[in-house]
Amino acid sequence: MAMPNDRFDYSAMPGRAPLRLPGGARIAVVTVVNVEDWQISRPMPRTVLPPPAGATGIPDVPNWAWHEYGMRVGIYRLMDALGRHGIKAVTSINASVCLTYPLVAQAILDAGWEFMGHGFQQQAASVIDDERAMVHRAVGTIRAFTGKAPRGWLGPGLTETWDTPEVLVENGIEYVCDWVADDQPFEMKTAAGSLLSIPYSLELNDIPMMLVQHHAAPELFNRIRDQFDRLYDEAADSARVMTVAVHPYVSGVPHRIKYFEQAYEYMAAKDGVLFWTGEQVLDWWRSAHVG
Numbered sequence: 001m002a003m004p005n006d007r008f009d010y011s012a013m014p015g016r017a018p019l020r021l022p023g024g025a026r027i028a029v030v031t032v033v034n035v036e037d038w039q040i041s042r043p044m045p046r047t048v049l050p051p052p053a054g055a056t057g058i059p060d061v062p063n064w065a066w067h068e069y070g071m072r073v074g075i076y077r078l079m080d081a082l083g084r085h086g087i088k089a090v091t092s093i094n095a096s097v098c099l100t101y102p103l104v105a106q107a108i109l110d111a112g113w114e115f116m117g118h119g120f121q122q123q124a125a126s127v128i129d130d131e132r133a134m135v136h137r138a139v140g141t142i143r144a145f146t147g148k149a150p151r152g153w154l155g156p157g158l159t160e161t162w163d164t165p166e167v168l169v170e171n172g173i174e175y176v177c178d179w180v181a182d183d184q185p186f187e188m189k190t191a192a193g194s195l196l197s198i199p200y201s202l203e204l205n206d207i208p209m210m211l212v213q214h215h216a217a218p219e220l221f222n223r224i225r226d227q228f229d230r231l232y233d234e235a236a237d238s239a240r241v242m243t244v245a246v247h248p249y250v251s252g253v254p255h256r257i258k259y260f261e262q263a264y265e266y267m268a269a270k271d272g273v274l275f276w277t278g279e280q281v282l283d284w285w286r287s288a289h290v291g
Contacts (some may be wrong), residue, residue, distance in 0.1 A: 026235035074252020098145035106124035114277040116152040205245040221259040
């Protein structure tokens with residue numbers, strides 16, 4: 001059982017050597033669009049409408065259809081918003097989407113987005129009987145669809161087991177986003193080799209923001225702007241990586257999409273901003289830390 005201090009050393013931001021991005025850029029913004037496959041034969045991964053009288057039933061039609069809206073409509077709104085700025089996002093994708101929603105997966109592939117592993121279906125790691133088989137299947141399914149194995153991984157709900165880092169490296173994964181512990185990447189040690197942790201976010205994530213904390217729609221813009229401004233200022237001394245995490249059935253709806261669009265208009269208007277994918281962050285980090 002590897003504890004966090006077995007996997008990485010504590011590092012205080014003030015004591016680090018400065019990080020430099022290409023071209024004098026200050027900040028790399030990574031956009032992660034989580035694309036999920038919910039099975040109507042199981043309880044829903046999350047709900048927007050509680051069941052009447054607290055009785056959870058299967059099939060859960062309203063909550064399944066809520067997610068389905070994201071696959072039919074919301075994902076395309078997000079793609080259009082990012083496409084206007086020429087931004088390539090990362091899709092954190094349940095690998096089964098390649099089989100159950102091939103038109104969605106093909107549209108993402110055609111847009112040039114990076115495919116990042118996100119389990120096979122939307123299930124927590126702790127309920128998977130054979131995690132190694134699941135990761136192997138997810139990686140293989142994405143490779144078969146895209147022609148390229150994923151280099152990154154985000155656990156469904158950011159969930160892991162004690163063995164997940166080893167399992168990921170064994171299956172060729174080079175970076176992970178589950179460890180939301182920093183504004184810069186950091187190396188993780190596993191028995192199978194090194195794994196890079198790339199900053200992700202629970203705060204710039206529309207699930208906690210909108211569904212748990214129940215903020216009004218403008219909070220999406222306000223929070224992205226405020227976090228961006230602070231990191232941009234701090235990055236005058238050392239580069240930062242900031243991730244925005246959204247879901248098609250949450251941020252891709254009509255009453256929220258304009259705030260997502262405003263956030264990207266705001267960030268794109270600043271100098272020294274790179275809109276990168278996870279593997280671009282990975283390649284930059286590795287080249288900067290050779291030897």
